[in-house]
Amino acid sequence: MLAVPCLALLAALAPAVAPGGALSFLALGDWGGLPEPPFVTPRQVAVAAAMGRAVTELGGDFVLALGDNFYYEGVRDEWDPRFQDTFERVFAAPALRGVPWFVMAGNHDHAGNVTGQLSYSGHSPRWRFPHPYYSLRLHLPGSNASARLLVLDSVLLCGRGDDFGAGPAGPGDAAAAAAQLGWLRAQLAAAAGDSFVLVAGHYPLWSVGKHGPTACLLRLLRPLLRRHRVSAYLSGHDHNLQVRQGQGGT
Numbered sequence: 001m002l003a004v005p006c007l008a009l010l011a012a013l014a015p016a017v018a019p020g021g022a023l024s025f026l027a028l029g030d031w032g033g034l035p036e037p038p039f040v041t042p043r044q045v046a047v048a049a050a051m052g053r054a055v056t057e058l059g060g061d062f063v064l065a066l067g068d069n070f071y072y073e074g075v076r077d078e079w080d081p082r083f084q085d086t087f088e089r090v091f092a093a094p095a096l097r098g099v100p101w102f103v104m105a106g107n108h109d110h111a112g113n114v115t116g117q118l119s120y121s122g123h124s125p126r127w128r129f130p131h132p133y134y135s136l137r138l139h140l141p142g143s144n145a146s147a148r149l150l151v152l153d154s155v156l157l158c159g160r161g162d163d164f165g166a167g168p169a170g171p172g173d174a175a176a177a178a179a180q181l182g183w184l185r186a187q188l189a190a191a192a193g194d195s196f197v198l199v200a201g202h203y204p205l206w207s208v209g210k211h212g213p214t215a216c217l218l219r220l221l222r223p224l225l226r227r228h229r230v231s232a233y234l235s236g237h238d239h240n241l242q243v244r245q246g247q248g249g250t
Contacts (some may be wrong), residue, residue, distance in 0.1 A: 005096050010054050010055060013140060013147050013231075023140050023147065024059050024192060026051055029066030029202065029236020032086060032108060033233075035073065039085035052093025060099055061138075063091075064149075065238035067106025068201030074105075074112020078119035088124065102136065103129040106202040106236060110155045132156055133180050135187050139197065143218040147196035150187050154201035154235075156180060158216035161203070161237075168203065168216055196231045198237075204235040211238050
């Protein structure tokens with residue numbers, strides 16, 4: 001399990017055979033600035049600059065945005081100026097301008113209008129948020145290997161938590177949560193032939209941060225990750241960097 005909030009992590013997937021290319025990406029979560037001017041934090045600006053340097057020096061095929069994109073209550077709609085103030089003008093290094101962002105919603109995004117974030121995909125060529133949860137098939141350059149990235153909405157799946165340690169209390173829509181879980185099962189089964197399978201959600205499974213482990217995900221998600229030998233689970237929510245590997249990887 002990887003929990004990657006408040007900063008960027010550069011990861012690479014490379015085939016175990018035939019050195020060819022590698023697919024590299026940046027992951028960051030809980031990056032959503034402030035709700036009042038200047039709508040950003042010094043740490044966010046520093047991370048954006050570091051991301052630009054990393055992509056310049058090491059390359060980067062995409063950015064995985066792990067939720068809590070806009071503090072503290074998401075956006076009002078697809079026209080909200082926060083998209084410009086907290087995203088477009090901040091992550092503006094030349095090396096980042098052509099790099100797509102694959103986005104998910106966090107608990108703070110669900111306090112606002114998630115549909116507005118989905119709709120913003122039609123306004124920005126690099127903001128890719130097609131559905132609350134979705135699948136990406138990724139090709140590893142210079143090889144016949146492939147990877148699958150499954151992007152979840154862990155808030156729809158488990159409910160909204162808070163900033164004071166209380167975990168999610170259960171989904172607001174049980175039928176929608178069950179539909180997402182059924183979709184995930186089918187996607188994991190379909191990914192059996194992929195060389196790498198990554199699953200990403202806002203909430204962590206395990207955590208030594210203030211929120212602690214997410215009981216809902218340990219109950220619903222962890223058995224699926226183990227059964228299908230998922231390569232890694234990436235998450236945000238806790239404002240620190242954690243990398244945990246146990247028996248079976250989860």
